[in-house]
Amino acid sequence: MIDVVYSVNGRILHVDLTNDKVWVEKYGNDLLELFIGSRGIQARLYWDLVSPEAKAFSSGNVLFVGSGTFTGTPLPSSGRTTVTFKSPATNMYFKASVGGDFGLKLKLNGYDVVAIHGVSEKPVYVYIENDHVDIIPADKYWGLDVRTAHIELIRKHGLDADTLLIGPAGENLVKYASVNCSVYNVAARGGGGAVLGYKKLKGIVASKGDRSVILYNPKKFYEKSLKVSLNIMNDAALVATAKFGTASATMGLDRTSTLPCYNFRRSFWENAYRNAGEYYVEAGYLIGRAGCAQCIVSCHRHTATSKYGGVDTVGPEYETSNALGGNLGNSDTDALIKMNDLANIYGLDTISLGGVIGWVMESYERGYLKDLKEELGVEPLWGNVDAIIKLIEDITFRRGTGDLLAEGLAIACEKVGTETCKWAIQSRGLEHSRVETRIARAYALAFALNPRGPDHLHTETFAEFGFTEEARRLIKRLTGSEENAGIGKDSGRPEIVVWHEDIYAVTDSVGLCAFIDTAGFAVDEVMLSELFEDATGIASTPEKIMKSGERIVTLERMIQVREGRSRKD
Template structure:
């Protein structure tokens, strides 16, 4: 899903799994553009060539599960795929999400708020054209079978199948890159209590599912059957376990699962929600805010019940929740008293759950991400060197496994740029990044071969990556048009000024000098101006982006004579 983000005021793409996208293709469409806004709540129903705008007054105020159920019942088809918002989107919470196929989520950037501003409750789709024309079906079958035969040997892929993304919690925690207590610490003492292995062993995980035709089945379904945190939902994920759990000092896995369910069924980005709650906890700890300021809540580290109350206040914009609903950047500006120093955001987006002081490739990737400091743009997970496939990739790309070290900056610009290009082409091909930039099961060579088998268009792996680079550069140019420059390629203040306090990476920090050195090399690799971060004219022409050159020339921002 792409839009201008109400959080960052810049280009934003938000990602979701599930089955909605493939159903749209079965209906005969590759993309839907929605302009304008309705004067009353509506939803769009697409059934092949028939497209209707239907009344949604009876859906307004309903949660995601209820909305899906009602739409399917009134249209008389349980196979309809629905992308919808919950009450958070209706109330234009700036980090509201779009929920897809009930439990899959386009979480980041507040695009649910964009739907809410349009009075658009949902887009439902059903397609009947199941046949897809393939240029070389036997070759495609052969290539797919080769990939499938390698799956059982892929360590990361096996982890996703067994535990989903929560399987990464304990390993990242051991590397002191799993932040807790609002990024004050790089390690959480209770991390293993909500690690994927523990969630399975304790019986919380009740099932698993994959997106369309995916063998990973990384998506889990959990249930808490008794106690005050009873819940049932899809997930959880590494990011929400970190944001709603470790970041808030909450060690009770059942409480975290409940908070995750609330975010899902009310349509809220759990990562941003956790970020604003833990920032508020630190404000209370420092005396910048009092209990009276936050509606009498006892919001201390680890108090899950108070955190849940605040979540609901955010969703319905009640009391202090109305301030937090505007996002962390706004809240810190509103409260003042230097609270921006512990507001873990950059460019308006709350940071993903990697302590970038202990992960230098992630530091660079987050600093240059057009979305803001998060994981869904490059995902250079190979730098951890935590499994054989990642170490092999590091050696192939950089010449030596010694660069599989998250604490060093050497060769990290090269690693980030390669991951950016691959991530971009992965999305352009309609694939999941878990198949490419995390498991490394599919590499550019595989993608080029499969693309030929599907389309009869021959393209080399290098040409394919160049397409990815064109996408990355176009995203950059859009944000340049909106005012983005090198000065904006930064990380949250705490991570650039306060060193890691403990563990093997003790003393490491994302200093300006360190980041500047990586940025210089990164811009050079991309063919962007080192002073401004704007792509050079020669680079844009080489990439076939003459129309973008004309657009930026009108604004008089292109670097001169280059």
């Protein structure tokens, strides 16, 4: 008998595309206590359901989507969704995180996780309306970009519904294709969009849902949620993020020589301000702000430009601003907004996209890929925005050299010439996130240990920089000395990384945005444990909840060892 669960539904929806079947699996507090929620439970399901021999592009690759334990509660910034799958880029276990409203809608329909099994013969999408789940033909939506498909599906199923979709890049199996929620919120890394493309699944539509989230101790939970809200409003990093978006990090990284430019050949740039969040506001590109479900930070930027026929979109975030900006020598903000919009609607990971194009530009400069000038109609030189836009199109639709570039850097550089792999900035098949790890050494250690590869949204050690008083206090607590804050230092880095690994696992599993406890510091493990107990009724302490985070991290490493990873990786 399954016990009563609070703050979650205790239900996993399984969808078998091969056999056109759906069923519901129930779980109880025993699983929740061990693995906390979304990310942790998905890792356990992956262990049980995905064979180490399964290929990323195979019917045996089960893809999981799920909301957090705190999603749907009054706690701010608790609307994150986790997507888990075997990555076609790394050929190993991978989890990606995304904001938006989809996870909330999924939970209000009565499901904590959806597990997508098998492969459909024809394009389909899944429609969820409470206990009613349909697998519906999607021929008319296949080939549409994410924004257009979202509009069409919402028009059909109601304005209160929300979507998780892939774009043409996913349909064409680009190995860094994204999974998009609510159009502009992107589970970008690892190629989850390509996994859905292989399964012929355009996406999932969730109705508004009729359920509500029941808390074990709502009064205490509400009181703590109010305290977290006040902490957010008084945290220096989060105040800057609310005002200028995540691209507000640009100038701090530039000042500390940790801003990767020109394919990591430089770590600062005279035109960095043109990629900064402050500039988007100052120059009039910002026309509004938006937040994910239950978020008061609202870091999303609603931007527009009259150029390129008029572009009205969301973003760019920091990673995109740098990957398609300074990384490519691009200081044209109008063009950057256009590139960001194309990546959004085509369904592309901008970090990998920028990494690939940066490698193309450096390779061309060094005498490789010389046929690209004729193929593109322009030279792929640093800062040539026409070349960048053309490459985005060619990669999405696998045209010409774009077909090779869609495979990612690890494969492309070997095909073009192993010498070019020296400036193909990737590890284990994943292109490098936008921070200079040769001097930010906690980041370097975190990336080396990261099951995903060199990526920030698994262990974001932003506190290492010591930009704010809150960050310096955390570094002192973790390492014993505030002197360990700042880049270029080795002391205390293991302690910094271990804490961030574990709290990230907790944060992802409860559905919180990592910004509020690793970039800002509105919650810590004490608050998280109290919130977890008030939400679920499961007794918790700071030590216990961090042990659960450690358990999740360990399980993910066990999965990767089972799939063939070793110390040499």
